Amino acid sequence: xxxxxxxxxxxxxxxxxxxxxxxxxxxxxxxxxxxxxxxxxxxxxxxxxxxxxxxxxxxxxxxxxxxxxxxxxxxxxxxxxxxxxxxxx
Numbered sequence: 346x347x348x349x350x351x352x353x354x355x356x357x358x359x360x361x362x363x364x365x366x367x368x369x370x371x372x373x374x375x376x377x378x379x380x381x382x383x384x385x386x387x388x389x390x391x392x393x394x395x396x397x398x399x400x401x402x403x404x405x406x407x408x409x410x411x412x413x414x415x416x417x418x419x420x421x422x423x424x425x426x427x428x429x430x431x432x433x434x
Contacts, residue, residue, distance in 0.1 A: 353379050359429040387414060
């Protein structure tokens with residue numbers, strides 16, 4: 346998959362800067378594939394987190410998972426600081 350997570354991140358796991366990322370994709374379809382993969386990962390991670398909360402069962406309610414995603418969207422810059430972004434050259 347040309348637009349995958351591997352193309353969005355460096356070998357050290359940081360998010361590529363916009364210059365190196367845009368050079369690594371060939372078209373907007375690649376960019377969509379990357380967005381699709383990230384979207385799926387966010388939902389998977391939110392569900393996994395919700396499942397681990399003691400008061401939840403193995404199948405947490407969708408609204409709890411959506412609440413986790415809303416919180417993540419509101420705080421994505423904290424995630425960028427934690428994960429790191431490739432420096433521009």
